[in-house]
Amino acid sequence: MTTAVEPAAASPAVADPGLVAALASAAVLPRPEFIARIRELRSAGLAAIKADQLAHLGELTGLDVSERITALTDAVVVALALRAAAKAGAPDGSWTEQVGIIALGGYGRREMSPYSDLDLLVLADDRRPAWLEPMWAELNTLLWDVKFQVGASQRGCSELAKIIDEDFVTATALIEQRPLLAGPVLAAKVTQILERFRSRRAAAFLRFKLDELGRRRSQAGQSIFLMEPNLKSNPGCLRDVQLLRVMAFAACGARHLPALAELESITRDDLAGIEATNDHLLRLRALLHFQHGRKQDVFQLADQVLVAKQLGYADVSRLRAVEHFMKAHYARTLHVHQILDLAISRLRAKGLLGRRILIIKSRKILDKDFTAVEGKLYLSHSGFFAQADPVLRLFQAARACQQREWRFSYELQRQIRSHLHLVDDAARRDPRIAAVFLAMLGDLGRTRPPLEDLHHAGLLGAWLPEFGVLTCHMQFDSYHQYTVDEHSLIALGNLDAMAKGEVAPGPGRILPSVARKDLLTLALLLHDMGKYMGRGHVARGALMVQAVAERLGLDQVAEDLVYFLVDRHVALSDASRMRNFHEPAFLKTFAERIGSRERLDALYCLTWCDARAVGEGVLTGWQEELLHELHRATADQLEHGVVRSEDHRQRLLRALTEGGTAPAAAATFLNDLPHTYLHLARPDEVLRHRTVLAGCTADGLGLAWNLGDRGISVVVAAPNRHGLFADIAACLSGHGFDVIEARIWLTKPGAALFSFRLASIITGRLGEAEIWDRLRRDLRAVSRSELDARELLDRRRRTIVVGKPADSGFDDPAVKIEHQSSDHWSVVDVHCKDEPGLLSRLCRAISDAGCAIGHACINTMGDVAVDVFYVQQHGAKLTPEAGDRLRQQLIGALGLSGA
Numbered sequence: 085m086t087t088a089v090e091p092a093a094a095s096p097a098v099a100d101p102g103l104v105a106a107l108a109s110a111a112v113l114p115r116p117e118f119i120a121r122i123r124e125l126r127s128a129g130l131a132a133i134k135a136d137q138l139a140h141l142g143e144l145t146g147l148d149v150s151e152r153i154t155a156l157t158d159a160v161v162v163a164l165a166l167r168a169a170a171k172a173g174a175p176d177g178s179w180t181e182q183v184g185i186i187a188l189g190g191y192g193r194r195e196m197s198p199y200s201d202l203d204l205l206v207l208a209d210d211r212r213p214a215w216l217e218p219m220w221a222e223l224n225t226l227l228w229d230v231k232f233q234v235g236a237s238q239r240g241c242s243e244l245a246k247i248i249d250e251d252f253v254t255a256t257a258l259i260e261q262r263p264l265l266a267g268p269v270l271a272a273k274v275t276q277i278l279e280r281f282r283s284r285r286a287a288a289f290l291r292f293k294l295d296e297l298g299r300r301r302s303q304a305g306q307s308i309f310l311m312e313p314n315l316k317s318n319p320g321c322l323r324d325v326q327l328l329r330v331m332a333f334a335a336c337g338a339r340h341l342p343a344l345a346e347l348e349s350i351t352r353d354d355l356a357g358i359e360a361t362n363d364h365l366l367r368l369r370a371l372l373h374f375q376h377g378r379k380q381d382v383f384q385l386a387d388q389v390l391v392a393k394q395l396g397y398a399d400v401s402r403l404r405a406v407e408h409f410m411k412a413h414y415a416r417t418l419h420v421h422q423i424l425d426l427a428i429s430r431l432r433a434k435g436l437l438g439r440r441i442l443i444i445k446s447r448k449i450l451d452k453d454f455t456a457v458e459g460k461l462y463l464s465h466s467g468f469f470a471q472a473d474p475v476l477r478l479f480q481a482a483r484a485c486q487q488r489e490w491r492f493s494y495e496l497q498r499q500i501r502s503h504l505h506l507v508d509d510a511a512r513r514d515p516r517i518a519a520v521f522l523a524m525l526g527d528l529g530r531t532r533p534p535l536e537d538l539h540h541a542g543l544l545g546a547w548l549p550e551f552g553v554l555t556c557h558m559q560f561d562s563y564h565q566y567t568v569d570e571h572s573l574i575a576l577g578n579l580d581a582m583a584k585g586e587v588a589p590g591p592g593r594i595l596p597s598v599a600r601k602d603l604l605t606l607a608l609l610l611h612d613m614g615k616y617m618g619r620g621h622v623a624r625g626a627l628m629v630q631a632v633a634e635r636l637g638l639d640q641v642a643e644d645l646v647y648f649l650v651d652r653h654v655a656l657s658d659a660s661r662m663r664n665f666h667e668p669a670f671l672k673t674f675a676e677r678i679g680s681r682e683r684l685d686a687l688y689c690l691t692w693c694d695a696r697a698v699g700e701g702v703l704t705g706w707q708e709e710l711l712h713e714l715h716r717a718t719a720d721q722l723e724h725g726v727v728r729s730e731d732h733r734q735r736l737l738r739a740l741t742e743g744g745t746a747p748a749a750a751a752t753f754l755n756d757l758p759h760t761y762l763h764l765a766r767p768d769e770v771l772r773h774r775t776v777l778a779g780c781t782a783d784g785l786g787l788a789w790n791l792g793d794r795g796i797s798v799v800v801a802a803p804n805r806h807g808l809f810a811d812i813a814a815c816l817s818g819h820g821f822d823v824i825e826a827r828i829w830l831t832k833p834g835a836a837l838f839s840f841r842l843a844s845i846i847t848g849r850l851g852e853a854e855i856w857d858r859l860r861r862d863l864r865a866v867s868r869s870e871l872d873a874r875e876l877l878d879r880r881r882r883t884i885v886v887g888k889p890a891d892s893g894f895d896d897p898a899v900k901i902e903h904q905s906s907d908h909w910s911v912v913d914v915h916c917k918d919e920p921g922l923l924s925r926l927c928r929a930i931s932d933a934g935c936a937i938g939h940a941c942i943n944t945m946g947d948v949a950v951d952v953f954y955v956q957q958h959g960a961k962l963t964p965e966a967g968d969r970l971r972q973q974l975i976g977a978l979g980l981s982g983a
Contacts, residue, residue, distance in 0.1 A: 184266025818876025
């Protein structure tokens with residue numbers, strides 16, 4: 085093991101000779117001209133690097149680009165430091181023996197991105213010269229004038245040694261130091277400071293870094309497989325690579341990754357993979373910075389499309405170029421994440437985090453083939469894979485881990501991956517393995533961990549290829565936040581939480597009635613397996629069930645249930661969001677398609693787990709309530725043939741009276757609202773609705789808002805008139821709001837009550853009263869037809885530059901009108917790409933066709949609008965001819981070709 089910190093001599097990166105000459109000639113210019121010339125040279129240098137990277141993407145590595153940016157930065161910083169030293173009166177040619185300029189952090193390791201922060205240390209020996217302070221002040225001013233984002237400090241050597249003993253953030257930056265302008269004595273002192281630090285504080289420093297890692301993962305999200313990952317802070321990205329480097333320093337005394345091979349179990353190939361991923365991430369980060377003209381570390385969907393094209397990826401076998409590209413990206417970052425966890429395990433085992441673990445105390449022998457240490461399972465001998473039935477034994481081991489709450493070690497996962505060729509058709513059809521697998525699926529409360537370990541080892545996908553093809557497969561839309569495989573595993577975790585009572589009581593009360601919990605889990609694992617084949621994933625996935633059921637030995641009844649759950653896995657979600665499901669005609673047909681209470685309960689549990697796994701905050705409280713209400717209504721229809729509304733009415737009455745409303749007034753309020761209100765309104769919002777309607781009666785407009793974590797809740801009430809919905813929607817859009825969800829109710833006294841969930845393009849100002857006062861004023865004017873709401877919408881288009889949304893690949897817009905779901909209304913379904921002002925345009929087209937909107941279900945799913953309107957003409961359903969005319973009018977409003 086390395087025992088000394090490697091010394092670092094002053095080593096500015098080699099810059100282009102032409103740049104060096106230009107900087108030298110600029111040194112004699114007066115200060116304003118000097119600053120302007122330096123900024124010009126730096127901008128020109130970055131532009132040249134950008135052009136070169138784009139022209140030679142197949143040749144230049146990420147490190148090539150970073151080193152060129154570092155060389156440019158070094159040349160500029162040296163020029164600024166020399167000018168500052170001269171102005172301060174530093175001794176010409178010898179001042180670097182007393183004061184050094186040290187690059188730290190990413191700048192120190194030569195991994196600059198175009199708009200990275202500049203981390204510098206001005207280091208003096210303990211006899212600080214009189215010219216140091218003026219030089220330091222001038223250098224800081226010059227750096228800011230040249231438009232660097234600077235993180236700079238000035239220390240004496242003894243002071244620095246004391247600081248890093250306690251300030252591990254500063255210590256982290258110093259570990260990656262590189263002298264730019266420093267004499268050999270000062271450079272040697274930095275090395276000595278680091279050697280002393282490592283000898284005294286290595287274990288405490290490593291513990292701090294692991295605590296920091298935990299906080300970062302908590303803040304960025306635990307998942308590697310986010311659809312829009314942060315290239316710096318997400319698991320498996322640049323911060324994790326940097327952590328491995330500082331581990332190499334603290335544990336091995338070397339500032340490069342290959343030193344980690346001394347920890348054992350980490351191979352040179354492992355570390356070469358880390359280096360390759362680091363290069364990949366640096367290349368992406370440079371492309372992002374150049375593309376946006378600023379620091380940009382979140383890899384957004386639109387950028388992913390562009391970069392995939394730039395790097396030469398192509399559409400292959402139903403998968404888009406960006407999907408192939410991101411699949412490779414996730415595989416790289418997963419490797420970093422796994423090696424980091426392995427390194428942490430090795431540090432702990434070797435006692436480098438403190439007291440060495442006595443393995444004997446935590447060692448537990450599972451059987452002759454497997455041993456657990458600290459809850460991680462390892463192979464006990466090297467001959468395991470030469471034995472009979474290794475695949476069966478691995479599934480049995482996973483089942484044993486599930487029962488004991490152990491996990492597969494990374495070493496075991498890696499050994500499995502190198503023997504996946506043993507998983508053949510015979511293993512896939514082995515009834516013994518199937519029995520173990522189904523037992524694991526039925527053990528709710530702890531299904532995700534063993535399946536996740538089997539998946540990361542590659543064994544689950546090799547044995548169940550319908551799931552294996554989903555590995556690292558992105559869902560290219562701005563709605564889902566995770567890859568398909570990660571989404572499915574998160575859904576299993578939601579089912580575990582439901583089984584353990586860790587969620588709201590509604591879903592937890594229904595789960596016990598599901599008899600075959602193993603089949604529910606199987607359907608949840610496989611519900612999105614059709615997504616690898618592209619569009620139409622529900623039907624494709626259902627067709628794949630038969631082959632899986634046959635290999636698992638399921639009987640026809642079990643196969644039918646799994647088929648139903650996969651085939652109908654979006655039915656509850658769609659019906660709750662897109663239909664007035666209390667319409668008797670719709671509910672009767674829907675219940676017939678579900679078929680039984682057992683199927684309904686299983687489907688509800690699957691839908692809830694699936695919806696919660698889409699992403700943080702995607703399943704809102706309102707949507708969750710709608711799902712639960714649809715389950716109740718369908719259950720009533722299945723069991724009694726009727727829907728009972730009294731329970732809902734009583735809940736709302738209780739909420740009103742407990743809030744101070746007289747019983748008679750509460751009853752009158754509910755009587756004035758349509759029947760759907762009883763089912764779609766929540767008890768916690770009914771008081772606000774009554775207040776807003778009272779404001780409408782008193783003042784001609786009622787308005788209330790609430791700023792929540794999951795969006796902006798806005799309630800509006802105004803006297804109803806033809807075209808009001810279109811004007812309200814246009815007014816909201818004109819004020820910078822985008823409608824995510826909307827509900828509308830018409831009262832008997834003639835008011836329209838709107839409940840919206842909104843997003844805003846002016847989030848930083850939403851706390852200002854002026855914003856809401858102006859909205860109230862314009863809503864009142866619009867509702868009275870005193871202001872044309874379309875002018876507000878046009879103003880937004882003129883003054884707000886709306887960036888082009890990422891192309892989610894949605895290319896199947898549709899407008900449908902059907903007359904069967906409701907006894908009294910025609911139902912209009914619109915499915916198209918979302919854009920500002922869309923809802924207003926749709927409502928206006930409906931109004932212009934002479935139709936009235938009685939109910940609406942407005943949903944925005946990423947960049948796709950899924951809007952449903954219940955409409956009448958002359959107080960009745962539309963005739964087929966009127967429906968055709970309305971459809972053509974909507975098609976025209978959307979700019980689609982009629983069909």
